[in-house]
Structures are given as structure tokens and as C-alpha cells.
Amino acid sequence: MIEVKELSMRYGRTLAVDDLTFTVKPGRVTGFLGPNGAGKSTTMRAVLGLEVPAAGEALVDGRPYASLRRPMRTMGALLDAGAVHGGRSARDHLTCLARSNGIGRGRVAEVLDQVGLTDVADRRIGGFSLGMKQRLGIAAALLGDPAVLMFDEPLNGLDPEGIRWLRDLLRSLADEGRTVLLSSHLMNEMALTADHVIVIGRGRLIADTAMNDLAGHFQGDVLVRTACPDRLAAVMRAHGATVTAGDDGALSVRDLDAAEIGVLALSAGIALAELSPRGASLEEAFMRLTEDDTEYRTAPKEAAR
Ligand SMILES: Nc1ncnc2c1ncn2[C@@H]1O[C@H](COP(=O)(O)OP(=O)(O)OP(=O)(O)O)[C@@H](O)[C@H]1O
Numbered sequence: 001m002i003e004v005k006e007l008s009m010r011y012g013r014t015l016a017v018d019d020l021t022f023t024v025k026p027g028r029v030t031g032f033l034g035p036n037g038a039g040k041s042t043t044m045r046a047v048l049g050l051e052v053p054a055a056g057e058a059l060v061d062g063r064p065y066a067s068l069r070r071p072m073r074t075m076g077a078l079l080d081a082g083a084v085h086g087g088r089s090a091r092d093h094l095t096c097l098a099r100s101n102g103i104g105r106g107r108v109a110e111v112l113d114q115v116g117l118t119d120v121a122d123r124r125i126g127g128f129s130l131g132m133k134q135r136l137g138i139a140a141a142l143l144g145d146p147a148v149l150m151f152d153e154p155l156n157g158l159d160p161e162g163i164r165w166l167r168d169l170l171r172s173l174a175d176e177g178r179t180v181l182l183s184s185h186l187m188n189e190m191a192l193t194a195d196h197v198i199v200i201g202r203g204r205l206i207a208d209t210a211m212n213d214l215a216g217h218f219q220g221d222v223l224v225r226t227a228c229p230d231r232l233a234a235v236m237r238a239h240g241a242t243v244t245a246g247d248d249g250a251l252s253v254r255d256l257d258a259a260e261i262g263v264l265a266l267s268a269g270i271a272l273a274e275l276s277p278r279g280a281s282l283e284e285a286f287m288r289l290t291e292d293d294t295e296y297r298t299a300p301k302e303a304a305r
Helices: 040-047 090-100 106-114 130-142 160-175 187-193 211-217 229-238 258-267 282-291
Strands: 002-011 014-024 028-033 055-060 075-078 148-151 179-184 196-201 204-210 222-226 242-245 251-254 272-277
Touching (some): 002 040, 014 055, 014 196, 028 040, 028 160, 028 187, 040 179, 075 130, 090 106, 106 130, 130 160, 160 179, 160 187, 196 211, 204 211, 204 282, 222 229, 222 258, 229 242, 229 251, 258 272
Parallel strands (some): 028 179, 028 196
Antiparallel strands (some): 002 014, 222 272, 242 251
């Protein structure tokens, strides 16, 4: 379990993380989402004890990471796949890590196999692609067989096969009862990968919710077709709707629901050819969540459900 409690982090005058509280629970894949600069990496660095909080704390299995007796056996993390010594082979890199953390050599071959790097294990890391370095970083995180795993943007640099592989790996780690946290600024990637999502913007919590519920919290639009679109649009606008006309003459209507639109059309004597409520897409939900932090801060948190 990872607990972030009332955490604030500063870089000079920048408040990178602002009174952030959330818990990452075992047995599921939790996505950590937010636009660029939202504070995801800074929060993860705080969890690893790499930065000192201005306020609050971050705990791994109830303790600060720095105070863990055998940290690699408790939590594995990948923050920056590029931060490895290019002159070594993948096998040497993992063997050094294993030795300095009291982990048996046998684990090196196991994790190389788990991430699909066995065939290139004796090549210099300097010649690895970003995707291969991501796999190596994930192997290092898995080395201590930890119950908690945390990855910063692990999908970056992976090809479609690599992305599928990582999704399956994260799923199986969560199914084994481990705590899995991964960050991304891409909603669609996360939608396929995570069960639960924590969304932050400008260092503040915006949502902490099941992935399936995210789009449900946002009303989509209503698609309306009629032979008199201009007249109907004017009537709906007069009743507070936001109306956009598509190229095909269909109207996209927000701020009125389908029943209200039906009543307005009837009272104006306008026949409708189609009236279809449409749900918001996850991408749309994410954009709307993060476009204005304060407006959407009332998005449901898990504790309130
Ligand atoms: N070392 C640093 N020195 C100064 N400011 C920093 C530093 N690291 C991050 N910041 C600032 O802190 C804020 C949060 O950055 P952070 O990298 O944590 O965001 P992020 O959500 O991980 O973004 P991205 O998706 O772009 O990686 C940003 O305003 C960023 O400019």
C-alpha cells in the first residue's frame, strides 16, 4: 500500500504538489493521471524519499521509504528508464543491483525472462532503445519480488506489442495481490490499463475513482436531428443550451437533457428525426476534469462513494 498524506512539495517558489492525499490499494492497477507538470513525478519522488516534503508525508506499507530495512523487497520503482550506466550489460546491471541489495543471483535470470530481455542480456545498455530500457527498468523494479510497484510513464517508448505486454504484466502483478501504481498523461492508454484512477492537476487532487465510473460522472451531449435545425437551435439556446451544428446538419446539445429537448421541440411544433443522448468519452472526461482544477474539484472521491 502507498499512502500520500497531506503532501506538499516545493521547488523554490513553485508549489509542485499541494496538500495531496490519496491511498494506492493492493490488488488493482491504479493509474496516476494528470496533464504535463501536474506533479505526478514529484509525488513519486516523494514516495521514494528522493525529495523532502514541504509538508505531509508519503508512506510505503506504513513507513517512509527511506526507513525500510529492505527497500527493494518492499517496493520496486521505475522513475527514469534512461538513468542507467550505458557501459554495462543488462545482466551486469541487474547482478550489481541484486548483490548490493542481498538478492540471490537466480532472480536476475528470472526477471530478464519476465521482461523479455534474455536474448539481449549480455549487450551493452548504451545500445538499447528506450523501450528496451523501460523493460530493463521494470526488471530492476521486480528484482526484489516486492509487493508494491510504482512506475513513472512506463508506456513511453514501448511499441504496440510492448504496451500489450506491459498491460498483461501489470494485470498479473495486481492479480497476485500487489499494489501497482503507474503514471501517464495519456487517458486512452490508461483506460485500457488501470482499474482505478487518481487524477491530479496543478499538484491537487481532482478525482480518486474507479476507471469505469470516470466517464459516467460527466454528462455527454445529446444528438438531435430535425428538418428545422436553425429554429430548434434558437429555441434551445433561449433555454440555456449550448448548441453546436455538425457538417451533416445534426445538432450537438449540452446543458439540456433529451427529455427537456423533446418538450421544447414539441411546444415549438418542430418534429424530431432523432434524439440520442451520448456519454462522454474517457478522453473528454479527462480533458474536462483537468481544464479547470477548481471547477471540477468536486468530482467524487472514493471515500465519498
Ligand atoms: N527539479 C525541479 N526544479 C524546479 N521545478 C521543478 C522540478 N521538477 C519539477 N518541477 C516543477 O514542478 C511541477 C510538477 O512537475 P512534475 O514533473 O512533477 O509533473 P508531472 O505531472 O510529472 O509532469 P509530466 O507529465 O510532464 O512528467 C512543474 O511545474 C515543474 O515545472
